[in-house]
Amino acid sequence: MAMNTSENTSPTVMGGLKVLEISSMVSAPFCGKLLASLGADVIKIEPPKTGDPSRRRGPFPGDVPHLERSGMFLYLNTGKQSITLDLDDQQGREILWELTGKVDVLIHDLPPSRASELRIGQERLAEARRDLIAAAITPYGSTGPYSEYVANDVNIFHAGGEGNLLPNGLALDVFPDRAPLAAGSMMGSYQGGLSAAVGLCGAIFAKWGGSPGQFIDCSTQEAELTIGYMPLQRLESEGVEEDRFTRFFRVGGVMPAKDGHVEVLTLEPRQWENLGHFLGDPNWASPEKFQDPTTYGAEINRNMREWTADKTKDWLYHEGQAAGVPVAPFYTPGEVFESPHQRERGFFVSVDHPEAGTYDYAGPPYRMSETPPVLDRAPLLGEHNLEVLESLGYTTEEIVSLARSGVI
Amino acid sequence: MSQEDRTAKAGPLTGYRVLDFGWVLAGALPGMVLADMGAEVLKVETRQRMDYMRLGRPIIGDEPDPEQHPLFHNVNRGKLSIALNTTKPEAIELIKGLVAHCDVVIENFSPGVMDRLGIGYEVLSGIRREIVMASISSNGQTGPLRDLRAYAPSIGALAGLDSTMGYEGERPLGLKHAYADIAGALHTVFAIVSALHQKKQTGRGQYIDVSMLRATVATMGAGLMEYEMTGRVMAPKGNYDPVMAPYGNYPCQGDDAWVSIAVRTEEEWQGLKKAMDSPSWCEEEQYASRYSRLRNRRNLDENLSTWTRERTAGEITELLQSQGVAAIPVMGAEDRLFDPHFQERGLYSDIDHPSLGAEPIYNIMWNLDRTPPSIRRHAPLLGEHNQQIFGGLLGIDKEEISQLEEQEVLW
Numbered sequence: 001m002a003m004n005t006s007e008n009t010s011p012t013v014m015g016g017l018k019v020l021e022i023s024s025m026v027s028a029p030f031c032g033k034l035l036a037s038l039g040a041d042v043i044k045i046e047p048p049k050t051g052d053p054s055r056r057r058g059p060f061p062g063d064v065p066h067l068e069r070s071g072m073f074l075y076l077n078t079g080k081q082s083i084t085l086d087l088d089d090q091q092g093r094e095i096l097w098e099l100t101g102k103v104d105v106l107i108h109d110l111p112p113s114r115a116s117e118l119r120i121g122q123e124r125l126a127e128a129r130r131d132l133i134a135a136a137i138t139p140y141g142s143t144g145p146y147s148e149y150v151a152n153d154v155n156i157f158h159a160g161g162e163g164n165l166l167p168n169g170l171a172l173d174v175f176p177d178r179a180p181l182a183a184g185s186m187m188g189s190y191q192g193g194l195s196a197a198v199g200l201c202g203a204i205f206a207k208w209g210g211s212p213g214q215f216i217d218c219s220t221q222e223a224e225l226t227i228g229y230m231p232l233q234r235l236e237s238e239g240v241e242e243d244r245f246t247r248f249f250r251v252g253g254v255m256p257a258k259d260g261h262v263e264v265l266t267l268e269p270r271q272w273e274n275l276g277h278f279l280g281d282p283n284w285a286s287p288e289k290f291q292d293p294t295t296y297g298a299e300i301n302r303n304m305r306e307w308t309a310d311k312t313k314d315w316l317y318h319e320g321q322a323a324g325v326p327v328a329p330f331y332t333p334g335e336v337f338e339s340p341h342q343r344e345r346g347f348f349v350s351v352d353h354p355e356a357g358t359y360d361y362a363g364p365p366y367r368m369s370e371t372p373p374v375l376d377r378a379p380l381l382g383e384h385n386l387e388v389l390e391s392l393g394y395t396t397e398e399i400v401s402l403a404r405s406g407v408i
Numbered sequence: 409m410s411q412e413d414r415t416a417k418a419g420p421l422t423g424y425r426v427l428d429f430g431w432v433l434a435g436a437l438p439g440m441v442l443a444d445m446g447a448e449v450l451k452v453e454t455r456q457r458m459d460y461m462r463l464g465r466p467i468i469g470d471e472p473d474p475e476q477h478p479l480f481h482n483v484n485r486g487k488l489s490i491a492l493n494t495t496k497p498e499a500i501e502l503i504k505g506l507v508a509h510c511d512v513v514i515e516n517f518s519p520g521v522m523d524r525l526g527i528g529y530e531v532l533s534g535i536r537r538e539i540v541m542a543s544i545s546s547n548g549q550t551g552p553l554r555d556l557r558a559y560a561p562s563i564g565a566l567a568g569l570d571s572t573m574g575y576e577g578e579r580p581l582g583l584k585h586a587y588a589d590i591a592g593a594l595h596t597v598f599a600i601v602s603a604l605h606q607k608k609q610t611g612r613g614q615y616i617d618v619s620m621l622r623a624t625v626a627t628m629g630a631g632l633m634e635y636e637m638t639g640r641v642m643a644p645k646g647n648y649d650p651v652m653a654p655y656g657n658y659p660c661q662g663d664d665a666w667v668s669i670a671v672r673t674e675e676e677w678q679g680l681k682k683a684m685d686s687p688s689w690c691e692e693e694q695y696a697s698r699y700s701r702l703r704n705r706r707n708l709d710e711n712l713s714t715w716t717r718e719r720t721a722g723e724i725t726e727l728l729q730s731q732g733v734a735a736i737p738v739m740g741a742e743d744r745l746f747d748p749h750f751q752e753r754g755l756y757s758d759i760d761h762p763s764l765g766a767e768p769i770y771n772i773m774w775n776l777d778r779t780p781p782s783i784r785r786h787a788p789l790l791g792e793h794n795q796q797i798f799g800g801l802l803g804i805d806k807e808e809i810s811q812l813e814e815q816e817v818l819w
Binding site: 011013014034038056057058059060061062063069071072074075076140141143144145146149150151152153154155157158159160162163164166167168178179180181182183184185186187190191194195196197198199201202203204205206208209211212213214215216217218219222223225226227228229230231232233234235236237238241242243244245253254256260261262263265267321326327328329330331332333334335336337340341342344345347359360361362363364365366367368369370371 | 419420421437441445467478479482483542547548550551552553556558559561562563564565566567568569570571572573574575579580581582583584585587590591592594595596597598599601602603604605606608610612613614615616617618619620622623625626627628629630631632633634635636637638640641642643644645646647649650651652655656657658659664666668669670672729732733734735736737738739740741742744745748749750752753755767768770772773774775776777778779781
């Protein structure tokens with residue numbers, strides 16, 4: 001089952017759907033990327049000259065910064081078009097308004113006040129753009145006391161999901177006074193974009209069925225809450241507020257290996273037994289001790305760390321799995337990239353880009369038998385200015401003058 | 409919004425029917441979302457091997473009770489339940505009968521199980537060409553890792569996500585959370601709803617193969633690119649950001665209380681200074697520019713901590729946000745439940761359940777103003793809708809249903 005490329009003509013689910021995106025960094029761009037992967041035409045609006053801040057974040061090939069070569073931008077904006085527009089300029093806003101009349105979906109990441117300032121606030125759209133679906137993907141949602149709050153990834157991650165519980169268990173035991181820890185990959189922001197894409201998909205489906213447009217209010221913080229169901233449930237049902245110190249103290253966790261680390265996760269008594277056998281049935285890993293992790297967990301783990309330290313992670317992984325113990329290696333991004341399994345399943349797709357060169361990109365997490373997802377390169381800054389403005393009826397002369405005056 | 413209001417409106421998927429074999433978390437979530445969007449979701453389960461989420465400590469009394477688990481109630485709300493013992497051939501025939509009335513099938517058994525039961529995609533699409541079937545698994549339905557034994561937290565390790573999480577320059581600590589389940593489930597809904605549209609256009613369904621590992625790797629875009637573009641492997645870097653400083657969680661007044669702060673621009677740095685009433689350390693040469701603040705971030709963290717320690721997370725948030733600086737308390741479960749912002753936005757609905765009475769069920773995490781997602785009913789009791797479904801859809805009479813129950817087919 002091959003991935004669609006631009007040369008491939010398999011049908012796409014969202015082919016013909018027109019999407020306008022005003023976005024920066026991760027959340028809203030990820031949402032737009034997911035729509036583009038199903039064939040939607042996504043036009044991304046970027047500030048003239050500088051573009052999306054993710055264009056300046058890198059990583060860059062050979063560590064040489066370049067607006068067209070930032071790995072983060074290239075990955076998060078696959079399959080889109082780019083136009084540059086100064087939204088603080090009156091003519092820029094006029095063009096934005098014209099564009100909202102030509103598309104099916106608007107995705108933005110603006111707080112309500114800024115959206116109104118750009119004259120694309122919810123009320124105006126509901127009145128004058130009845131068929132438009134507008135999704136606002138903001139840190140704390142478009143209503144409520146925090147709707148105007150600014151946030152970056154660390155804020156979202158620790159205000160929403162399980163950020164307050166990390167690290168926990170034995171890891172916390174080692175250094176109790178350290179600050180709660182974030183995931184290293186902007187996971188919280190990705191989760192916001194993914195969650196919004198699902199809500200948006202419902203609205204698009206409704207529109208395909210004949211409904212008018214509507215407004216979608218997506219809070220990235222609330223998207224994190226899906227991750228943090230469990231502590232909320234424990235609080236509700238048992239009256240227990242979990243914190244980093246009280247969270248389920250378990251046997252296992254992160255263990256050192258000769259060439260990295262592995263994760264040992266045993267949740268069922270049967271697996272504790274298997275783990276005991278795997279370790280060679282030492283006294284410190286007896287069934288009685290496994291049953292009382294609060295008393296013996298630290299001792300077991302200390303011994304286990306010694307036991308695993310001189311073995312390779314692949315040995316621990318494969319032998320552990322064979323012995324019925326869920327062991328998983330901590331793969332680095334490099335190892336994931338080289339993984340034979342992912343290679344065999346065609347997860348990575350080679351994408352050529354005129355400025356950045358050819359790289360393998362992680363593809364969509366699912367396969368579809370009839371309408372395979374597509375993966376095309378990210379756009380150059382303002383690459384589609386001419387095309388898009390011409391479609392609005394601007395003449396070449398007008399477009400040149402818009403460029404000279406810095407509007408585009 | 410009252411419960412009646414929320415249930416009054418049709419959702420985008422009203423009129424669609426889902427046969428949902430999904431269980432535990434990753435398998436149950438897609439059906440939950442589809443039900444909130446208006447679909448009729450038939451949860452197929454069995455006493456023979458109960459959904460793990462129904463097991464565990466009861467809230468009331470000491471006897472195990474499959475109807476007392478709030479997390480199960482959350483991720484299965486809005487669904488109907490039929491009890492079917494798939495070890496019985498009669499049950500397989502009943503499933504085939506139901507598929508003829510359904511639009512979507514969801515499952516997250518180990519790869520190969522549906523085929524072995526005789527209800528794989530080939531068979532089901534033979535019964536109903538329009539069927540959209542989604543399989544969710546750790547690593548996809550094919551390839552060397554398809555049979556791997558892995559809980560979601562192990563997938564975080566395999567995906568490379570866990571290796572990036574830890575304090576700077578130290579060992580990785582891992583996320584230890586079922587994020588793979590959630591990411592996999594959300595991508596599944598996205599693909600299913602899209603496929604339903606395609607079905608409407610062409611009359612053909614399709615097969616969707618979701619990998620939770622890939623769903624997790626998809627959040628690692630920049631980390632993978634870093635390896636490809638520079639040969640460097642992303643390592644734990646604590647809460648540090650490559651371009652922002654100060655950035656991270658800072659200790660506050662109170663027990664294990666923290667506030668997260670992130671300063672992106674020079675303007676925001678000036679805002680932070682103003683919010684703090686310009687303590688003298690701010691003027692030190694080492695903090696004179698964005699670049700020097702980034703270079704001296706450890707010192708900066710120490711200085712900033714002396715200021716944050718004297719105040720509560722709430723005070724700091726208000727002071728900083730009023731200057732346009734990103735700050736928010738690091739919230740625990742209780743903070744999230746009782747936070748005025750969440751209260752105003754309606755984090756949950758109180759839904760009556762026959763076993764536990766009114767309990768909070770969390771609303772879906774986005775809102776659509778015209779076709780809002782809504783919690784349409786409480787999570788079903790095991791087999792609660794046997795009569796309704798087998799009688800109503802397949803025309804099996806009451807007596808025969810009772811017989812099938814006795815024979816442990818509907819079980």
